Amino acid sequence: MTVKTMREALNDALFQEMRRDPGVIVIGEDVSGGAGGSSGSRDAAGGIFGVTKGLMGEFGDKRVIDTPISESAIIGLANGAALAGMRPVAELMFADFVGVAMDQIYNQMAKFRYMFGGKAKAPIVVRMSMGAGMNAAAQHSQTIYSMLSAVPGLKVVVPSNPADAKGMLAAAIRDDDPVIFLEHKALYSSKGEVPDGEYVAPLHGASLVQSGKDATVVALGRMVSFAGKAAAKLAADGITIDLIDLRSTSPIDEEMILESLSLTGRLVVVDESNPICSIASEIAAIAAEKGFASLRAPVARVTAPHTPVPFARELERMYVPGPDRIEAAIRKAVKGE
Structure with a gap:
């Protein structure tokens, strides 16, 4: 490669x-x-x-x-x-x-x-x-x-x-x-x-980026690397996560999400889009409808605010769900902090 x-x-x-x-x-x-x-x-x-x-x-x-x-x-x-x-x-x-x-x-x-x-x-x-x-x-x-x-x-x-x-x-x-x-x-x-040469990957199905026991974190696009950075900080305190790269938003890989949730009991969804009618909302609904018995804490959504994207660099940095916000959401889900 x-x-x-x-x-x-x-x-x-x-x-x-x-x-x-x-x-x-x-x-x-x-x-x-x-x-x-x-x-x-x-x-x-x-x-x-x-x-x-x-x-x-x-x-x-x-x-x-x-x-x-x-x-x-x-x-x-x-x-x-x-x-x-x-x-x-x-x-x-x-x-x-x-x-x-x-x-x-x-x-x-x-x-x-x-x-x-x-x-x-x-x-x-x-x-x-x-x-x-x-x-x-x-x-x-x-x-x-x-x-x-x-x-x-x-x-x-x-x-x-x-x-x-x-x-x-x-x-x-x-x-x-x-x-x-x-x-x-x-x-x-x-x-x-x-991969070199001809390469075709599955068009659907999420990918398990890393495995852990304390929480299931679902992310997509740029948010996958941000969630990975948050996971690295949490690991220093003994908190480990299943990090799922959603890859496809239609269809959504419900099976992988629910299987992971059954093992960790906690779900954090990281979604750069606005919160209302979002992919984060859809995954939270899937968890509530089909994985409720597994939940040991409320589903957490880490999203952009419901505003247009700011032009000012300082405001844009606050708008995008960054590693610090993701880390805080996972820590709260796991420890209630």
Whole structure:
């Protein structure tokens, strides 16, 4: 295995799947680097985050398609291409702008297979950057997986590390249903070991990052590493946790969560999104409905406040659920402190 950034791992997956299947196309704003870079040639950057760099040079502009700044056009094109037998990977530069294309997503692609009685499929991947912590202000920093997970017919995944980013993106491209693929902006430069060559990871199912006896901590995306930092501090005091990386918010791996809860008796959910109608709320409901007999303490939710993401760096640091808040929530669940 090779150590790579999440950005490089995602790029690997796109190259892998486009080489494997000529029906895979990439659609979005500046995905081929725009009309020209400093060198005077296309493919100067490969999108604002560099994930699609190099694709244009190998696959050409028939398969790496720059679009106008129109999310509805991007998703509308992806919908039509999928119904025509292709496997589009549509990039929306920021998840915050998904509202512009919501009809095409929740009222069209999510319902194609159902409304056509299984005679049509929608093998579409919608890649979006998300998340706070990069000083990008309220309209470019939201985590919207809760809203999209509420739509029947959509699969929603949130990788937390480079290996999952590569493997899950490959799996998403091969899937016959629409997949919302959410990438935290603060993780693009994070590094980890990534399998070389062709690699496909399970699209669904949580991952047990570490084992412990005192509490079950469920996190996703950037929050997985923050929860890991909190766990390291707690271990010095003899408190150990099961840390579960949710990986997918639709479907949710209820089985792993409930199995862990039956062993630890305490549940802390760490979710960067706002608290109302959140993934944290959903997991708390699952625990209350199906794991109540196992609970030895109230379910704790560590989330952002119910406010827009602040622009000021000091306020944004307070907004994001950090390791200290997670540590305090776990300590309270375990010891009542």
